[in-house]
Amino acid sequence: MVTLPATGPAPAASSRRFWPALGALAALLASVIVLGHDGRRVAQLLVLALPLLAWLSWPVRSAGMHRLRQAAVTLWVLAFALDGVVRAYLLDTYQSAPDGALVLGAAANTNPRESAEYLSMHWRTALLWLLAVLAAVACAWRLAARGRRGPSARLSRWAAAGLAAVLLLSGVAYASKPWRRLHPVLFWSGWQSQLDTLRAGWADQQRVRDAALARARAAAPVIAREGPSTVVLVITDSINRDNLGLYGYRRATTPRLQAQQRQLGEQLTVLRNAWSVDASTLPALRNLFAFGEPDRADPQHLLAMARAAGYKTWWMSNHDDVAIEQQHARLADVVDIVNRTPGRASASLDSELLDCVQEALEDPAERKLIIVHLLGAHPHYTLRFPPGQNPFDDEVDAVESDMAKSGRSAWVRRFRQEYDAALLYHDFVVGEMLQLTRTVGRTDGYRAWMYLSDHGQEVGHGSDRAGHSPSTESGYRIPALVWRNQPPPAEAAPPAEAALRPFRADWAAWTLADLLALRWNGLRTERDVLAAGYRWEAPTLPMAVRSFTD
Numbered sequence: 001m002v003t004l005p006a007t008g009p010a011p012a013a014s015s016r017r018f019w020p021a022l023g024a025l026a027a028l029l030a031s032v033i034v035l036g037h038d039g040r041r042v043a044q045l046l047v048l049a050l051p052l053l054a055w056l057s058w059p060v061r062s063a064g065m066h067r068l069r070q071a072a073v074t075l076w077v078l079a080f081a082l083d084g085v086v087r088a089y090l091l092d093t094y095q096s097a098p099d100g101a102l103v104l105g106a107a108a109n110t111n112p113r114e115s116a117e118y119l120s121m122h123w124r125t126a127l128l129w130l131l132a133v134l135a136a137v138a139c140a141w142r143l144a145a146r147g148r149r150g151p152s153a154r155l156s157r158w159a160a161a162g163l164a165a166v167l168l169l170s171g172v173a174y175a176s177k178p179w180r181r182l183h184p185v186l187f188w189s190g191w192q193s194q195l196d197t198l199r200a201g202w203a204d205q206q207r208v209r210d211a212a213l214a215r216a217r218a219a220a221p222v223i224a225r226e227g228p229s230t231v232v233l234v235i236t237d238s239i240n241r242d243n244l245g246l247y248g249y250r251r252a253t254t255p256r257l258q259a260q261q262r263q264l265g266e267q268l269t270v271l272r273n274a275w276s277v278d279a280s281t282l283p284a285l286r287n288l289f290a291f292g293e294p295d296r297a298d299p300q301h302l303l304a305m306a307r308a309a310g311y312k313t314w315w316m317s318n319h320d321d322v323a324i325e326q327q328h329a330r331l332a333d334v335v336d337i338v339n340r341t342p343g344r345a346s347a348s349l350d351s352e353l354l355d356c357v358q359e360a361l362e363d364p365a366e367r368k369l370i371i372v373h374l375l376g377a378h379p380h381y382t383l384r385f386p387p388g389q390n391p392f393d394d395e396v397d398a399v400e401s402d403m404a405k406s407g408r409s410a411w412v413r414r415f416r417q418e419y420d421a422a423l424l425y426h427d428f429v430v431g432e433m434l435q436l437t438r439t440v441g442r443t444d445g446y447r448a449w450m451y452l453s454d455h456g457q458e459v460g461h462g463s464d465r466a467g468h469s470p471s472t473e474s475g476y477r478i479p480a481l482v483w484r485n486q487p488p489p490a491e492a493a494p495p496a497e498a499a500l501r502p503f504r505a506d507w508a509a510w511t512l513a514d515l516l517a518l519r520w521n522g523l524r525t526e527r528d529v530l531a532a533g534y535r536w537e538a539p540t541l542p543m544a545v546r547s548f549t550d
Contacts, residue, residue, distance in 0.1 A: 108198040221520040229445055
């Protein structure tokens with residue numbers, strides 16, 4: 001007689017190996033779920049994860065079925081691990097859930113090239129999270145291999161009852177839509193649908209623009225100033241005022257603007273306490289151009305109001321950004337986008353816009369509003385200045401020494417050097433735009449120029465990281481400057497007083513309405529930082545601010 005070898009481990013040995021493995025796998029799933037969830041959602045996700053764990057409890061005979069189950073359980077854990085890791089990263093970096101407006105807006109407004117550029121800057125963090133996921137998958141593969149094998153009859157009555165209860169509980173969870181949609185596969189499928197819907201909404205903006213122009217014409221704004229008028233608005237990206245020599249920074253990042261400040265005196269007002277209320281570009285611009293009231297039933301748009309009053313309007317940009325172009329730029333009479341390389345982190349330098357600004361200033365129109373949108377210091381910082389023009393990486397200066405004493409890592413100190421070099425080049429571009437506004441085109445009439453950043457940037461000030469930062473003050477501390485070629489009117493505040501007032505970027509359109517001399521029923525001069533009757537209201541930010549007037 002020939003005795004066939006056993007096809008699997010002995011039942012007792014299999015059972016002894018199974019229960020610890022099942023417990024370890026459940027603990028592994030709980031760990032990756034806790035990364036991205038808290039409270040009752042942890043329990044809900046654990047219940048949704050039960051079916052594949054229950055399958056491990058069911059004895060299988062076939063070696064092929066055993067391998068299939070092992071692979072399925074491993075993929076199951078991978079889905080939960082990726083979900084937990086992505087959520088943990090977004091929470092740690094941006095204090096946002098994946099379906100929050102900040103993340104959805106950024107994801108809908110990106111492309112493969114920009115994503116690759118983002119990863120090239122944050123690859124260290126991404127690598128650590130990837131290693132964590134791979135470790136979880138490797139553990140899951142080993143543990144799933146210990147699923148029960150053998151005839152189904154060996155499943156005891158109590159085990160069968162427990163398995164039935166688990167499956168019933170999971171069935172109830174999957175029948176509940178609020179629970180079911182938390183499952184990683186369903187959640188991220190729905191997330192992709194949200195992105196598609198958001199992009200489609202951006203692509204269909206003509207109707208929205210027509211409505212904005214109709215509302216502006218219905219408001220019937222008028223220009224309360226005789227003669228020619230030219231106003232230039234320069235909006236930049238990711239500039240933290242704490243890194244500008246103009247604001248007291250110890251590196252010489254703004255020599256041209258400081259020279260013009262000395263030359264122009266009270267004509268150039270440096271708003272010392274300027275703040276954004278948003279830490280990313282899209283909501284910041286939405287707030288700015290809607291006079292800080294984008295959620296009103298009938299919001300006005302600054303560009304539409306200027307056109308309705310009789311200004312010829314320009315939008316020139318170094319951003320290749322479909323959302324901004326559709327929501328704002330296409331409201332202008334003239335649109336000139338010099339950067340046609342996908343991705344806001346492209347290598348197009350802001351100086352490419354200088355000729356466009358000069359051309360617009362030379363236009364014979366009597367009343368002009370010229371909006372310039374710069375890349376500023378948007379990461380990557382090394383792409384914001386010409387190669388070889390970083391004077392801050394030559395030696396260890398006081399800024400570098402202080403960062404080292406504060407425990408900032410070498411890579412954050414290097415990013416600070418690159419950031420400051422970008423600001424030095426940015427100073428050249430902005431200073432040149434102010435000079436052009438003062439000297440090019442018609443010499444008669446009124447001229448004004450305003451400059452501000454959409455949001456700030458963290459470069460080792462409040463934490464050991466570099467980039468957008470909705471959780472630290474650096475994400476909101478911005479520069480803001482105003483120049484006028486004529487003395488302020490009698491109803492305006494003295495320039496020295498205005499310079500020390502706290503200023504909100506989402507109220508900037510009220511100040512621009514003053515520079516444009518727009519008047520209409522609904523004008524709120526108390527939100528114009530240059531007006532004598534200015535009344536400050538502190539914005540609500542996601543973290544406490546020591547003082548808005550420091």
